Amino acid sequence: MAMVVLAGLDPMALFRALPGAFAQGLLWGIVGIGVFITFKVLDIPDLTIDGTLATGGATAVMCILAGMSAPTAMIIATLVGAAAGLLTGFFHTTLGIPAILAGILSQIALYSINLNIMGRSNQAVSVDQYHLIISLRFIPKAILVAVIFNIVIMAATYWFMGTEYGTTLRATGCNQAMANAQGINTKKVIVVGLILSNALVGLAGGLIAQYQGNADVNMGRGAIVIGLAAVIIGLVLGESIFGKRLNFVGRMTFVIIGAIIYYIVITVVLWLGFPSDDMKLFSAIVVAIFLAVPYLSGKKKASFRKAGGKR
């Protein structure tokens, strides 16, 4: 049975699809770094980014269609993403709404905003008519551009997290009581973290929209799950290889590797003939498994059943 299924597959099709998966993984690695900042450094799961990604894409595409250059369009997409983070930060710190709910509110608000930006649910931007920075039509160049973006973003994030201000961000995510006692305005720091994270996601949205040649109001649906998948797969893998020696740059590198692995796995699963409709279900299962691994392995070491079995 298995042989029959495998016999029907074309290895060359997979081979042809892999570079694209690699490029997409790199682009989503930027989203992964955004999620890393909120989920890992600040210890806040920020669901805004499902909206922000589409906002970044919509903004970039509309700016390019309006005649702006692609780099200008992406700077604007980044700034609009930052504004989305500011909105969530306002909901969370000024209005006291729990972080998850604050993100959901922004995300829903952004859906309408994204429709307003584009005027409809989808806007195409052709690489034949406009100078785009990145396109799936030229995969090698796309990979090169994506790698450059990743390196610059990683270097900038590493630098920022090492500065005095970046240190306050890490301290806030780790222990707010301690941060306050050191004179850190933790609310402000949380807002700054959300702004940075969403700025990166907005930028990624701009790149992804150019890459696929259109912006869609649904392009960000499940972005948080893919971002989490990148962070979790990457960090579980990185820590299993390097253990405690995994430093900050190492962790970010593995987040990007996590995103690439995610897209390669998705490509393989599609190649195996699974319906693309089921991909989000598949993503959710993968993320759930990786989230559960640290908990379950901790439980295995010290479980009630084991403790009871000693008697």
Added chain:
Amino acid sequence: MLKIENVYKTFNKGTINEKVALKGLNLEMEEGDFITVIGGNGAGKSTMLNMIAGVYPVDEGSIIIDGKDVTGEPDYKRAKYLGRVFQDPMLGTAADMELQENLALAYRRGKRFGLKWGLPVREKAIYREKLATLGLGLEDRLATKVGLLSGGQRQAITLLMATLQRPRVLLLDEHTAALDPKTAAKVLELTNEIVGENNLTTLMVTHNMRDAIRMGNRLVMMNDGRIIYDVRGEEKEKLEVSDLLQKFTEVSGEEFANDRMMLQ
């Protein structure tokens, strides 16, 4: 140095859990005063420290630090005047960050956090030297994540962090209560050393009457949100635990029955 004027605080006002914590608290600390604070559960000791630190706003009254009225300032703004050590050893340090990173934050307490590098190499020598004074061998573990250290070590580090930038007032909130007796004795010894050497104005809450008598130059007893006994100098040095128990019964009209208070 520190003036608490007629401070009132009620938690959960208007609910079934309403708790009047401070009822017109007054306290004036001179420069260099080392005050130990004792009192039963719910007397308002920790609330007093939290009011000084600005964790919650006061309902009424004012807090003046070094001549400046800080009543309207939140905790992160008051941090530049205050060094704080908490009862829970986990609260004073960031577990996921390196020892030297924790110290670097404390070194900048109350200053502007800018975009300069957060841990300049030249500061490491200062941290190493300061850690050596603790006598715990931590000077060789600058890059260790604080979460890997013991509660006693973390409490000693928190104490060092609280005093790395000279605070106007050092607030110690039962900072040895969660430690084993031997470690607690060590941390108290360090407290005495650090406070003595720097002549720090210190407010220390404790549940150990002996420590309260032994340490500092002044002792206050709190009950029901007020200070009911304030003794200093020679008179304090002559105090016995039995005197404190008698004083408590006298003023409050109740037996000092408190399982957390160490009587001997």
